Each structure stands twice: as structure tokens, then as C-alpha cells.
Amino acid sequence: MRPHVSELLTVVQIASGDLYAGAEVQLYQLVRQLHRGGQCAVTVILMNSGILETRLRGLGVTVHVLDESRLGGTRIFFETWRILRKIRPDVVHTHRRKENVIGGVAAKLACCKVLVQTVHGLPEEHRRSVSLARRAYAWLDRLSSRLLAVAVVAVSVELASRLVFLDQSKIVIIENGIDVEALESAAAHVELPPAQASCTRIALIGRFVPVKRVDLFIEIAQELVRRFPGRFAFYVFGDGPQDGEMRLLRQRLGLENDVHFMGFKEDLASWLRLMDLVVITSDHEGLPMTLLEAMVLEVPVVSHAVGGIPEVLGHGDFGILVGQQDIAEYVAVITAALDNSQALRDRATGARRQIESRYTAAACASKYLGLYRMLSGVRGGRGLAGNRPSRTQRQSRG
Numbered sequence: 001m002r003p004h005v006s007e008l009l010t011v012v013q014i015a016s017g018d019l020y021a022g023a024e025v026q027l028y029q030l031v032r033q034l035h036r037g038g039q040c041a042v043t044v045i046l047m048n049s050g051i052l053e054t055r056l057r058g059l060g061v062t063v064h065v066l067d068e069s070r071l072g073g074t075r076i077f078f079e080t081w082r083i084l085r086k087i088r089p090d091v092v093h094t095h096r097r098k099e100n101v102i103g104g105v106a107a108k109l110a111c112c113k114v115l116v117q118t119v120h121g122l123p124e125e126h127r128r129s130v131s132l133a134r135r136a137y138a139w140l141d142r143l144s145s146r147l148l149a150v151a152v153v154a155v156s157v158e159l160a161s162r163l164v165f166l167d168q169s170k171i172v173i174i175e176n177g178i179d180v181e182a183l184e185s186a187a188a189h190v191e192l193p194p195a196q197a198s199c200t201r202i203a204l205i206g207r208f209v210p211v212k213r214v215d216l217f218i219e220i221a222q223e224l225v226r227r228f229p230g231r232f233a234f235y236v237f238g239d240g241p242q243d244g245e246m247r248l249l250r251q252r253l254g255l256e257n258d259v260h261f262m263g264f265k266e267d268l269a270s271w272l273r274l275m276d277l278v279v280i281t282s283d284h285e286g287l288p289m290t291l292l293e294a295m296v297l298e299v300p301v302v303s304h305a306v307g308g309i310p311e312v313l314g315h316g317d318f319g320i321l322v323g324q325q326d327i328a329e330y331v332a333v334i335t336a337a338l339d340n341s342q343a344l345r346d347r348a349t350g351a352r353r354q355i356e357s358r359y360t361a362a363a364c365a366s367k368y369l370g371l372y373r374m375l376s377g378v379r380g381g382r383g384l385a386g387n388r389p390s391r392t393q394r395q396s397r398g
Contacts (some may be wrong), residue, residue, distance in 0.1 A: 007039065007378060008039065008040070008041055008378075009039065009040045009041065009090050009091065009369070009372055009373065009376065009378050010040075010041045010043075010087060010088070010089040010090050010091075011034065011040055011041070011042050011043070011089055011090065011091045011092075011093060011372060012042075012043045012044070012045060012083070012084060012087060012089045012091070012092050012093070013027060013030075013031060013042060013043070013044045013045070013093050013094075013095070014044075014045045014046075014080065014092065014093070014094045014095070014099045014102075014103035015027055015044070015045075015046055015047075015052070015094075015095045015096065015099055016046065016047045016048055016068075016095075016096060016098060016099060017046035017047060017048040017049070017050050017052040017053055017065070018047070018048040018050060018068075019050070019207065020050060020051035020052055020264070021206075021207050021238075022120065022121075022176075022286075022288050022289040022290065023095055023096060023118075023120040023121075024051075024052045025289045026120070026155075026176050026177075026289055026364075027052070027095055028052060028055055028056065029177065029178065029179055029361040029364070029365075030361070030364065030365055030368060031044060031056060031059065031061055032059055032179070032361070033179075033361050033362055033364070033365030034365055034368070034369065035059055035060070035061055036059075037365065037369070039369060040369060040372070042061055042062075043061070043062045043063075043064070043083075043087060043089070044056055044061055044062070044063045044064070045063075045064045045066060045080055045083060045103070046063060046064070046065050046066070047065075047066050047067070047068045047076060047098070047099070048065070048067065048068060048069070049065050049067065051266065053065055064079075064083055066079050066080065073102070076102060077102050077105065077106055080102055080103060080106040081106040081109055081110050084106055084107055084110035084112055085110045085111075088110075088111075088112070089112060090113075090114060090372065090376040090378055091112075091114045091115075091116060091372045091375065091376055092104075092107040092112045092114065092115050092116070093115075093116045093117075093118070093368075093372075094115065094116070094117050094118075095117075095118050095120065096120065097123070097137055097138065097141040098137065100117050100141050100144045100145065100149075101137065101140045101141055101144050103115075104117070104144040104148040104149065105144070105148070107148070108148055113150075113376070114150050114372070114375045114376050115148050115149050115150055116149065116150065116151050116152075116153060116371065116372070116375070117144075117145055117149045117151075117152050117153065118152075118153040118154075118155065118174075119152060119153065119154050119155070119159060119163065119286070120155055120286045121155075121159070121211075121284065121285060121286040121307070122159070122162060122211075122284045122286075123138055123141075142165050145163075145165075145166055145170075146165070146166060146167070149170065150170070150375050151170055151171075151172050151371060151375060152166055152170050152171055152172070153171075153172050153173070153174050153368075153371070154171055154172070154173050154174075154286070155173075155174065155175055155176050155286040155287040155308060156173070156175060156286055156287045156307055156308025156311065157173055157308065157311065158306075158307050158308055158310075158311070159286045159287075159307060159308060160173050172371060174364060174367045174368060174371070175287055175308065175312075175358075175359060175364065176286075176287045176289060176292060176359065176364060177292075177359050177360045177361040177362070177363050177364030177365070178289065178292040178293060178296060178355065178359060178360065178361055179360070179361040179362075180296050180355065180356060180360060182361075183269050183293060183296050183297070184269075184296070184297075186267065186269045186270070187269035187270050187272070187273045187297065188267060188270045189270070190267075190270045190271055190274060192274060195233075196233045196260075199230070199231060199232055199233035200231055200232050200233070200276050200277070200338060201232075201233050201234075201235065201274060201275045201276045201277070202221075202224075202232060202233070202234050202235070202275065202276065202277045202278075202279055202334070203234070203235040203236070203237060203271075203272070203275040203277070203278050203279070204217040204234075204235070204236050204237070204238075204278070204279055204280070204281065205236075205237045205238060205268070205272070205278065205290040206237075206238050206280075206282065206288075206290065207238050207239070207240040208238060208239055208240030208241060208242035208243045208245075208246055209240050209241060209242060210242065210283075211282055211283050211284055212238075212281070212282050213281040213282055213283055213325065214236060214242060214246050214281075215246065215249055216281045216325060216327070216330075217234070217236065217279060217281045218234075218236075218246065218249055218250055218253065218255065218259055219253070219327050220279070220281070220327055220330045220331060220334070221234040221255060221258060221259050222253045222255060223327055223328075223331050224331060224334065224335075225255065225258050227331070227335075228335075232258065233258065233260065234255075234258055234259040234260065235259075235260050235262055235271070235275065236259065236260070236261050236262060237262045237263070237264070237265055237268060237271065237272075238263070238264060239263050239264050243261075246261070247261065268293070269293065269297065272293060272294060272297055272299060273297045273299065275294075275299050276299075276300070276338070277299070277300050277301075277302060277334065277337070277338070278290070278291075278294040278299050278300070278301050278302070279301075279302045279303070279330070279334070280301065280302070280303035280304060280309065281304055281325070281330070282304055282306060282307075283304070283306070283325065284306050284307055285306055285307035285308070285309055286307050286308060287307060287308035287309070287312060288307075288309070291303065291309060291312060291313075292312070292355060292359055294351075295312075295318065295319075295348075295351035295352060295354065295355045295359075296352060296355050298345075298348040298349060298351065298352050299348065300319065300320075300337065300344045300345075300347060300348045300351075301313065301318075301319035301320070301348075301351070302319065302320045302321075302322060302330070302333055302334055302337060303319060303320070303321060303322065304321075304322050304325060305321040305322060305323055309321070312354070312359065313351070313354075314350070314354060317347070317350060318347050318348075318350045318351035318354050319347055319351060320333055320337050320347070
């Protein structure tokens with residue numbers, strides 16, 4: 001570890017920036033906390049312009065955009081290396097696969113001593129539709145984690161248990177956090193059409209990709225509409241490659257007037273607070289930011305019991321968990337929950353307290369800052385940031 005005269009850390013974050021989904025929201029909140037804390041000089045390298053770039057620049061953070069729509073992989077790699085050589089950061093922190101590979105190799109050649117990677121969720125290479133090129137990138141990603149990363153952060157204990165290809169001593173668990181005050185202040189008043197305002201409103205929030213199971217949500221909606229005509233209105237917030245396919249499914253099931261595709265909403269909090277229930281149907285998750293957002297706004301949650309979700313929901317104390325990806329089970333759980341409105345409200349109130357006690361953006365950033373300090377040798381941090389998996393957790397394969 002090299003000595004440092006100053007306690008001011010220099011950190012470069014590398015991300016794609018093409019979407020503004022859970023990982024991007026978490027990165028924004030992390031950078032915001034580190035930047036305003038005054039103990040860390042943060043620079044961000046993005047491979048796409050978009051909402052993340054705009055919001056980071058609004059903080060006064062230095063952002064370099066290496067536009068992948070114009071630059072090839074070789075040029076992006078060279079420019080990343082050039083920026084790192086100029087800054088010579090104490091820590092390089094990459095997010096997701098492409099950034100792990102390009103950023104990891106560039107950091108190594110730029111003589112950056114500390115590379116941290118965050119795993120936000122599981123890949124989907126088990127699906128037959130995944131191309132050979134993506135499988136190759138997955139292999140390179142794993143290689144970069146093994147050979148280049150000093151630490152790999154998992155956002156939940158369950159996700160850490162899935163990283164069986166890694167030396168377990170590298171894995172650090174730092175759960176996502178959310179800025180409670182900022183979310184509340186962003187939740188402005190939104191008017192719904194009168195017909196929808198009188199219904200029980202149920203939402204799914206996520207990208208239109210296979211792992212989110214938007215199709216399952218639509219099929220759940222079909223069954224609830226069949227059983228309780230006129231009682232429910234369903235909302236899907238997000239966009240993605242399956243948008244057209246999901247619209248066709250909605251049309252085929254005759255749900256155009258019942259399931260509303262809202263697209264991506266920058267003012268999501270304003271809409272979220274209007275919902276009576278949020279449903280998470282994902283096949284897998286790390287620790288979804290939309291879950292934390294719903295809990296802050298005291299919107300009750302019904303979720304598939306995957307990833308870090310059961311732990312955040314207190315294994316059922318602060319939300320309702322579904323064990324199987326089965327339409328009938330979701331329908332039974334949703335109807336039972338809505339029929340016991342007081343118990344549902346009590347869970348939502350407890351959920352808010354759970355966030356405030358454990359899952360704040362400040363707590364998350366403090367753990368990352370401690371990790372950066374420990375790995376780089378920059379003075380100011382004490383102890384281990386986050387939690388390393390216990391022996392039992394290391395042996396678990398989820």
C-alpha cells in the first residue's frame with residue numbers, strides 16, 4: 001500500500017449509463033453522498049449519455065462520456081486508460097460486465113492499485129437466447145473479477161452466496177441504500193383519471209427484460225380482473241426490449257383498459273405514492289431500489305422471495321413474500337392482503353422504519369468509503385466496510 005499525504009480519496013466510477021434503472025440509481029446516490037461528504041474526489045466515466053450523466057453533472061461531478069454509439073471498444077478502452085493515467089485514482093470502481101472488463105484491464109495498465117467491482121444482480125446466461133458474444137463477455141467478466149478486482153461487492157447476502165467462482169475473501173456485502181428525504185421531496189402531486197382513482201391500484205416497476213417477468217404480472221392482472229371486474233387498475237413503469245412483446249400479450253388477453261404501460265418516469269416517486277400495492281415478480285433480484293422506494297413511501301409490497309428481498313422485508317414482517325412463480329399463489333396472497341387492510345398498513349409502516357434504521361444512502365456510502373480507505377491505505381477509515389460472508393453464508397449456494 002502506498003502512503004498518502006492527504007486524506008482526500010480520489011475515486012473513479014465507471015458505468016454504462018445507457019439506462020437509469022436500479023444499478024444506475026444506486027450509483028447516483030453513492031456518488032452524491034461521496035461528493036457532498038467532502039472526503040472523496042469522485043470522477044465518473046460513462047459509456048452513454050442519458051439521465052445518469054445529466055444528474056451527475058447537476059451535482060457538479062466531473063463526468064467523461066465515451067459514447068459507445070460512436071467509439072468502438074478499442075477506442076473506449078484507450079480513452080479509459082488515458083483518463084486513469086491522468087487522474088491516477090486511489091480506487092477504480094466498476095459496475096456491470098462491460099465496465100468490469102474494460103475498466104479492469106485499463107486500471108491494471110494504468111497502474112491503479114485498487115479495483116472494486118459491484119455485482120448488482122445475477123446475469124441471464126442460462127437462457128438459450130443469450131448470444132455467444134454475451135457468453136464470452138460473461139467469461140471475461142468472471143476472469144476480471146478473479147484476477148483484477150481487489151474486492152467484489154455484493155448487494156445482498158444471498159447474492160454473495162452465488163459468487164462461487166470467486167475467492168470468498170474478496171467478497172464484501174454492502175446493501176443498497178436510499179436517500180429518504182430526497183425521495184420524499186421528489187414525490188409531487190399527480191392526478192389520476194377518475195375511473196382509475198376509484199380502483200385498487202397495483203404496480204410493477206422494472207425494465208422490460210425476461211428476468212423481471214412482466215408477462216407474469218400481466219397474467220396475474222388477467223386473473224384478478226376475471227375474479228373482480230372493475231375493482232383493479234394495473235400499472236407497469238419502465239421500458240426495455242420486451243415492450244412490444246408485452247403489449248401484444250396485453251392485447252391478446254384483452255387487458256388494454258386494465259393494464260397501463262406508463263413507460264419510464266423520471267418522477268416515479270410521484271406515481272409510486274398513488275399505488276395501493278407494488279408487486280415484484282422477478283425470477284431473481286439483488287436488492288432492488290424500487291423495493292426501497294416503495295418502503296420509504298409506505299406502499300405495501302408483495303414480492304417473490306428472491307435475492308436480498310426477504311431480508312429487507314424482515315422475512316415477511318414488512319411485506320408479503322411469495323414462494324413460487326405461480327399465478328394462483330400471487331392472486332391468493334394479493335386478495336388476502338387487500339382484505340386485511342390494517343395488517344397491510346402496519347407492515348408498510350414497519351417497512352419505513354426498517355429503511356430508516358438500516359438502508360439509507362448515507363449508511364451505504366459510509367461503508368463504501370470505509371472499504372475504499374481500507375483497500376487503498378488512505379487514512380481516515382477504521383475497520384472493515386460492509387460485512388464479509390460468514391462461514392455458513394460462504395457454504396450456501398442459494
